[in-house]
Amino acid sequence: MKLVFAIVHDEDTPRLMAELNKAGFRVTKLNSSGGFLRSGNTTLMIVVEDEKCSEVLDLIRKYSSSRQSAINTNVMPSAMGTSYMPYPVDVTVGGATVFVVPVEQFEKM
Numbered sequence: 475m476k477l478v479f480a481i482v483h484d485e486d487t488p489r490l491m492a493e494l495n496k497a498g499f500r501v502t503k504l505n506s507s508g509g510f511l512r513s514g515n516t517t518l519m520i521v522v523e524d525e526k527c528s529e530v531l532d533l534i535r536k537y538s539s540s541r542q543s544a545i546n547t548n549v550m551p552s553a554m555g556t557s558y559m560p561y562p563v564d565v566t567v568g569g570a571t572v573f574v575v576p577v578e579q580f581e582k583m
Contacts, residue, residue, distance in 0.1 A: 475577040476527045477519065481506065482538045482570045484514035490537040494520065499530060521580050531572065540569035 494501050504517040
């Protein structure tokens, strides 16, 4: 058995969970947040048989898309004289970070 930890963007979570459930996988959802953009993420935990792991990973790839988003950065006043100017920068958000670890024992109580 394997335990799949998938950290996905909040926008991708509802659809991904629905597709995983539709395919017969049980999912545990944990709310989390990213450190870089401090945006909302969700950590999904899925226990699967070894032969089903690739099916789960395929669904995660399909429904966790990365995309470009503009964020405002702060240019410090010391760099710009005395004025404050927000500066938009394009960054990639979304996608998924996935960890697959072996499970020694699993019980549902």
